[in-house]
Amino acid sequence: xxxxxxxxRKLVFGVVGLLTMTAAFVQASQHESxxxxxxxxxxxxxxxxxxxxxNGLLYxxxxxxxxxxxxxxxxxxxxxxxxxxxxxxxxxxxxGxVYVGSADNNVYALSAQTGExxxxxxxxxSVDxxxxxSNGLLYxxxxxxxxxxxxxxxxxxxxxxxxxxxxxxxxxxxxGxVYVGSADNNVYALSAQTGQxxxxxxxxxSVDxxxxxxxGLLYxxxxxxxxxxxxxxxxxxxxxxLAxxxxxxxxxxxxxxxxxxxxxGFLLxxxxxxxxLFxxxxxxxxxxxxxxxxxxxxxxxxxxxxxYGLDALTGQIELQEFIGAPVDSSPFISDSVxxxxxxxxxxxxxxxxxxxxxxxxxxxxxxxxxxxCLVLLCRCGHxxxxxxxxx
Ligand SMILES: [Ca+2]
Ligand SMILES: [Ca+2]
Ligand SMILES: [Ca+2]
Ligand SMILES: [Ca+2]
Numbered sequence: 284x285x286x287x288x289x290x291x292r293k294l295v296f297g298v299v300g301l302l303t304m305t306a307a308f309v310q311a312s313q314h315e316s317x318x319x320x321x322x323x324x325x326x327x328x329x330x331x332x333x334x335x336x337x338n339g340l341l342y343x344x345x346x347x348x349x350x351x352x353x354x355x356x357x358x359x360x361x362x363x364x365x366x367x368x369x370x371x372x373x374x375x376x377x378x379g380x381v382y383v384g385s386a387d388n389n390v391y392a393l394s395a396q397t398g399e400x401x402x403x404x405x406x407x408x409s410v411d412x413x414x415x416x417s418n419g420l421l422y423x424x425x426x427x428x429x430x431x432x433x434x435x436x437x438x439x440x441x442x443x444x445x446x447x448x449x450x451x452x453x454x455x456x457x458x459g460x461v462y463v464g465s466a467d468n469n470v471y472a473l474s475a476q477t478g479q480x481x482x483x484x485x486x487x488x489s490v491d492x493x494x495x496x497x498x499g500l501l502y503x504x505x506x507x508x509x510x511x512x513x514x515x516x517x518x519x520x521x522x523x524x525l526a527x528x529x530x531x532x533x534x535x536x537x538x539x540x541x542x543x544x545x546x547x548g549f550l551l552x553x554x555x556x557x558x559x560l561f562x563x564x565x566x567x568x569x570x571x572x573x574x575x576x577x578x579x580x581x582x583x584x585x586x587x588x589x590x591y592g593l594d595a596l597t598g599q600i601e602l603q604e605f606i607g608a609p610v611d612s613s614p615f616i617s618d619s620v621x622x623x624x625x626x627x628x629x630x631x632x633x634x635x636x637x638x639x640x641x642x643x644x645x646x647x648x649x650x651x652x653x654x655x656c657l658v659l660l661c662r663c664g665h666x667x668x669x670x671x672x673x674x
Contacts, residue, residue, distance in 0.1 A: 317602075317604070318590070318635055319634040320633055321358070321620065321632040321633065322358030323629045324360065325629055327628060328348070328349075328628055329346040329625075330343060330612050330625060330629065331346065331611045333612050334630060337376040339355050340353065340395065341630070341632075342381050342395070343374065343622075344385075348369060348370065349366065350363070350364045350391070362398035364399075364400065366389065367385065368388070368409065369385070369386040369409075372410055372423075375416055379395045380394070381393040381398075382416060384413065386411065388410060389410065390403065390421070390431070391403050392438060402438035404431075404439075407425060407426075407427030408425045408449065412451055415454045415461075416435050419436065420433065420434065420441065422475070424450025424451065424453070424454065429444065429446065430473065432461075442477060442478035444478040446466075446471060447465065447467030447469075448468070449489075450464070452494070460481065461478075462501055462515070464494065466489040467489075468487065468489060469484065469486070470485075470511070487507030488506030488507030488509075490503060490504070491504075491506065492530055492533045495534045500513070500515060501514075504529075504532060504534065506531070508528050509523040509524065509526070509530065510523070510524045510530055510543050512541075512558055524560060528545045528546040528549070528569075529569075532570050532583070534574075535576050537595065538579075539554065539555045542574040542576060542595070546570070548569060548587070549565055550565075550583060550593060550598070564599075569585070571611040572613045575614045575615070581595050582614040582621060583614065584613070588605060588607050589610070590604040590621075590633070606627065606631065608626040609626040616635070621633045
C-alpha cells in the first residue's frame with residue numbers, strides 16, 4: 284500500500300463538519316420555471332440507469348431486466364433486449380454499438396439499431412458500473428471486486444485488476460489512465476493498457492461515485508461523506524469537503540465549480556481550485572443522481588421525487604418538477620430536452636424552459652456542529668453564500 288494512502292487531509296475552512304445538523308431551515312424561492320413534459324414511457328421497473336441519446340434514439344436500462352431503445356422525440360419503444368438481471372448500469376453508445384452491464388453479471392454489446400446481442404462477457408458479479416469505451420477498449424467494474432478491460436469489438440477479456448470490494452463506480456479514462464472507485468474505500472489509477480496500478484488512495488468509506496478528472500484534478504465522492512479532490516497524477520489528497528453523508532453522486536465540473544449531491548439531500552457547489560464551499564441547496568431526499576450543468580443551470584434528481592434545476596452561481600432553485608418517486612437516474616440533456624428515469628418505472632423527456640435567473644432573494648440558514656466546529660451557513664439577501672466556522 285503506497286505511502287500516499289496516509290492521506291494528509293486538509294479540511295477546507297468553513298466546511299469542516301456539517302456532520303451533525305442541529306438545525307436546518309430553508310426557504311426556497313417560489314419563482315421556479317416549469318419544464319414541459321414531452322413524453323414518458325413505462326419500462327416495468329425502477330429506472331436507476333442514466334439514459335443516453337445517439338442518432339435520435341434513447342437507450343436506458345431498467346430494473347425490469349431489460350435494455351430499452353426509444354425514439355427520443357416520441358418515447359415510442361423501438362426495441363427491448365432482455366438480460367437476466369436489473370440494469371442499473373448506464374448505456375454507452377460508440378460506433379453503432381450499445382455497451383451496458385447487468386446484474387446477471389454480464390457486460391452486453393448490442394446493435395444500436397436492432398438490439399441484437401453482438402457479444403456478452405461474464406464477470407464474477409453484478410455489473411452496476413457503467414462501461415467506458417476508449418481506443419477500442421471497454422472498461423467496467425463488477426461486484427466481483429474487479430475492474431475489467433475488454434476488447435470492445437469482441438468482448439474478449441484483456442486484463443483484470445482486483446480490488447478489495449464491489450466496483451459500482453464507473454471508470455473514467457484520461458490520457459491512458461483509468462480512474463475508478465471501489466467499495467474497498469480506495470480510488471484507483473490504472474494503466475489503460477495493462478491494468479497495472481499506478482496509485483491507490485484511500486478514503487474513509489466506499490467509493491461508489493465515479494471520478495471526474497479536469498485539468499489534472501480528480502473529484503470523487505465517498506461514503507464517509509467526503510467530496511475528495513486528488514492530484515490525478517499522484518493520487519495525493521489535496522482537499523476534502525465534507526457533505527455530512529454518503530456521496531454516491533458523481534461530481535460535475537463546470538466554470539471552475541464542482542457540483543455533487545449527498546444522501547442527506549444536499550447539493551453542494553465547491554470552488555474547483557480550492558474546495559471552498561460556494562453554496563449548499565437542501566432537497567428532501569437522498570441525491571444519488573449525478574448533476575449535469577447546462578447554460579448556468581445544475582440539473583439533477585432527488586429521492587424526494589423532484590427533478591431540480593439550480594442556478595449554478597447561487598444554488599437558487601430555478602426549476603422544480605415533481606415526478607413523484609425517487610429520481611436516482613441522472614439527467615441526460617440533448618437539444619434542450621432533458622431525459623431522466625425514476626423509481627416510478629418511467630423514463631421522462633422534458634422540454635427545458637429558458638431558465639432566467641430570478642432577482643428575488645432566496646433565504647437559507649443552516650446551523651450545524653461537526654468535528655468540534657460550529658458551522659454557520661447563511662444565504663441571505665441576494666444569492667450570496669457565506670460560511671463561517673468557529674471552533
Ligand atoms: Ca432507485
Ligand atoms: Ca435498480
Ligand atoms: Ca453493485
Ligand atoms: Ca455508497
